[in-house]
Amino acid sequence: MRGARQRSQELGQRHVHRASHGSLATPALTAQTVSPDELPCSGRSVRRLAARPTAWFGGGTQAAGRGKKPFMLQCVYIIVCFTPIILAAQMPVTSPTTSDTQYLSLTSFVAKYFKLLLVSAIVGALVAVGISFVQHPRWTAKMTVQIGQVAGADSVVPGVGAAPTNLIESQLTAVERYGLSSFKFDVLKAMGLPLPNTQNPDSDLIFDSLRAAPSKSLDLINVQASGYSPEKAAQTLRAAFSELRKEHDKAFIPTIERMKAELKDTSDRLVAMQKEYDSAYGSLKQASNQAKGQPAAHDVFLANVVATISVESRSLNLRKAQLEEALASLRTYPTRVLGDVYVADRPSTPGKLLYSAGGAFIGLIAGILIALFWNLRRR
Template sequence: MQLTDLAGSLKRHWPVVAVAAVVGLILGVLVSFALPSRYEATASVSVNPMNADPLGASADAARSVSMPTEVSTATSAKVAAAAAKTLADDYSLSAKDVREATHVESPEDSLILDIRFSGGSPEEAADGAEAVADAYLAERQADAQAEITRLTSATQQQIADVQATSVAPEFAGAIAQRTLQLQADALGTRLATLGSIDTTPGQVVGSPEVPRQPSTPGALPLGLAGLFLGLLAGIPLALTKKEENSEIGGVDGLQAIGDQIVLDGTKDTNRADTWDIAAFMLKIPTDIGIEDPFLIMVDAEEQHGRSITPGQELVDALSRRGRSARFVDAGAINEGKISRGWPTDKKRVSWAGEIIIIDTTHLTSDANKVALATRSDSVLLARSTTDDSAALRRLAGLLRSKNVDIALTALFPPRPELMTINR
């Protein structure tokens, strides 16, 4: 498949692409109206480091905060349930709805959480972001307070154990009593420290604003997206669409392909008559220089059962006009030689002063046909009304891409018609 084939197919089937694009545009606009509008609001929360373990107080407090963990906490089911309970008076949102509408992220190297909430109305979005932020802070404070309560209870139990041990007879010695007193003092200090720890979880540093514009795309972007998707769908559909009529069909079909001159021989009862006119129409110099030959490339679609090729028919027609020509069957030449530059300068010297008809009917490679056309002085195509128009269109496109003009296209009736006429 050549690029010219693709371009030609798109040109012939442009209505398919246009219809697909329009359908995509309409569907995109309809989706914009059918799609419920969503609004987004964002609350920014500053997270306070809290270290509930006094023994670790010397550590960097900022390191006690894992922001990925805080993001998970803010999007947890427990926080969503608390936020849904807060919103229950104004909005019918379940904990699942709140959790699905919440998106939390933290800027790199910061202690800030951006809590974004998507709602069906501007007010719902703003209230939802605020409710989730408050529920997160409350949950974080409750967790911290629960940890302090646990540590306080454990410390108090340890103090009670030390006091009970101090009255035991085996610890009546001065050294043992001094050791127990030091333990009691340390535990008392720890208990006092636990009572003074700040459990403020953080604060909202950016209150959510009521959004003015919906976050969902409108009619214009969805329409353009539908148009683009329609084009993406329409182009391959046009390229794979079968030709309604793969036959040339007549002179109009050839002219639609872009041939410059078409000789209509479909009404001639004898092909020789058409070839006589073709030989007359070709612009062949009267006197051919003695240094170079005059090369004419003749191409046709191969027809089984025909004993004489179009190139030989042109040679015979020139002979009837008193011009001698040499017939060369390109199909008998190694295609590798053609791709490497046949006919060579040596071969052209041997043909000097002659009319050389190079017949490419039996040549399988379109690329080699084009190569020979660029090395020829004139190009003649012979086609019947039943030949494949797509193949001819492809060849014509390749020739145009190499700036090769088709001097003449001779159109003949289909083979069965000729047999009927001859009878």
């Protein structure tokens, strides 16, 4: 038994010698297995990622619910996080004691290039903090606009329910209007600013940040814009609303004036018809008193006139009530702002802590790539 064991050891040494000098050996034969615990995320996280691939790539019912990330962002995140780790864990190096080709584990990689990784992370954080001092802070202003509406007088039933109304402009059309370049140019002109791309940072920021989005209610839109000061951001939204109101008033004011003119004409006709009714009714009453119960042809004519005037009067009164109901502020109103412009006390740009964390992460990735390049050069 002892002699057989010695012969097997000799054969193993010969195989190692041939592997180190021959061309038949491959690194896969002598590779060391890297356990999931050696990765930056735990083995439980790796198993969870492998068990739910659809949740990372936008598939499945779980990803379709709360906060699904964009597909390309997930791919970039996985590639950036896992590619350097896998390369570092499988980088072949030569053992200092033997001539065997082995794979560098993650722990030995970090231990070997710890100073480089630490310095690169610190440098990245310092550079990011320096950028945060150079970059101007921005404030974001928000506002909710209610699109004006006009009630149809023909479909109004006074005192019965709500009448159907017509929006001055549809919700999606108003949202698209805020995205038009011509609309943004008018806003800049109203603010006394030059057009974008003219070396004016305020114009460029306002042109890029002014946007609107539809709200849950079909007559509301949410508008926001950014500025290098809270006052400039709020001024931008007010100027944009003035331009929107100006466009909507082109359709709203003529309609309201036409309805008011019809209401005035109806009221004047009612006054004239009431006078005519009073005159005819008075004549009819006087003639009936004189005739002493003997109706004449003239009396019949006056009775028909009084009945006709009464019917027309009821029709005009109904039309007047319809117009007054349609012109009520609850049913007909111009485009207006709900509440006031809101600007947060703190700027919307990231803080120095977030800048430093992002810079440290980018610097760490750069350090890993440099270490991998050095490792390849030494081979």
